[in-house]
Amino acid sequence: MSRVTLFLAALASLSVVSAARADGDLRRGAQVYRACVACHALEPGLHLSGPSLDGFMGRVAGTAEGFVRYSSGLKDADFSWNAAALDGWLKDPAGMIPGTYMTFRGIDDPLARADLVAFLEIAGQPGGGRKVVDEGLVPAGWVRAGAPEPIGEPSPKMHVTAIRHCGDSYFITTGEGRETPYWEKNIRLKIDSAETGPPVGVPVILGAGMGGDRFSVIFRSLADLQQFVTESCEARRT
Numbered sequence: 001m002s003r004v005t006l007f008l009a010a011l012a013s014l015s016v017v018s019a020a021r022a023d024g025d026l027r028r029g030a031q032v033y034r035a036c037v038a039c040h041a042l043e044p045g046l047h048l049s050g051p052s053l054d055g056f057m058g059r060v061a062g063t064a065e066g067f068v069r070y071s072s073g074l075k076d077a078d079f080s081w082n083a084a085a086l087d088g089w090l091k092d093p094a095g096m097i098p099g100t101y102m103t104f105r106g107i108d109d110p111l112a113r114a115d116l117v118a119f120l121e122i123a124g125q126p127g128g129g130r131k132v133v134d135e136g137l138v139p140a141g142w143v144r145a146g147a148p149e150p151i152g153e154p155s156p157k158m159h160v161t162a163i164r165h166c167g168d169s170y171f172i173t174t175g176e177g178r179e180t181p182y183w184e185k186n187i188r189l190k191i192d193s194a195e196t197g198p199p200v201g202v203p204v205i206l207g208a209g210m211g212g213d214r215f216s217v218i219f220r221s222l223a224d225l226q227q228f229v230t231e232s233c234e235a236r237r238t
């Protein structure tokens, strides 16, 4: 890259930042964005309860690739996200798109909304998550937000090899060969079909806090869940 192109590139990125600053304060906007982190990641393609916000600015509403849970209102919307549309959405999501699945009451304070819009004009560009982290606006952890840590290769203790249900209980055998009884209400059966989930055919059991007697069993797919969970009162011989 020549000096001139470097200079022009620097100028261009500067003007993006200062244009946004004219209307709202980025740093304050990043703090307002805290309210969104529970449901939205900034990593491309990483959908949580809400769609990834990577690259949504300027895009037609309801079209994040791979997100299949849009409400019909947002799916059928025919506008693109810009500062004005975003301001209306953040003020009153259900007022703008009746029946929206975004259970967020909205932000009354117009200044807080302007700050958040200024922040999203940068964070919502393709690759914007990395940019706002590099600029020190948000902690790196906000990019993946509430996405679970990848499970990876489980230890024998975590690896569930059999799971049977009997009465009000699950009897769970792990890779160590031991069968342990659990009250059915303390066990959550979950599916994580994303790359953060366990390997195919290898369900795992994880402690879920709450006094140490609650656990989640996580399957990679519905097929794994159907295959592993059986109704049987016959103790496994180990």
Ligand code: HEC
Pocket (backbone or CB within 6 Å): 032, 033, 035, 036, 037, 038, 039, 040, 049, 050, 051, 056, 060, 061, 062, 063, 064, 069, 070, 071, 072, 073, 074, 075, 081, 090, 097, 099, 100, 101, 102, 103, 104, 120
């Ligand atoms: C409780 C979870 C939740 C919270 C909190 C939340 N969102 Fe959402 N968001 C969603 C869901 C779910 C959708 C999809 C809504 C639909 O289809 O009706 C969505 C959709 C969106 C969209 C439209 C994306 C597209 O592809 O068209 C934007 C933009 C958005 N949210 C921004 C935000 C911002 C900014 C915040 C913080 C102020 C926020 N959301 C807080 C769950 C949430």
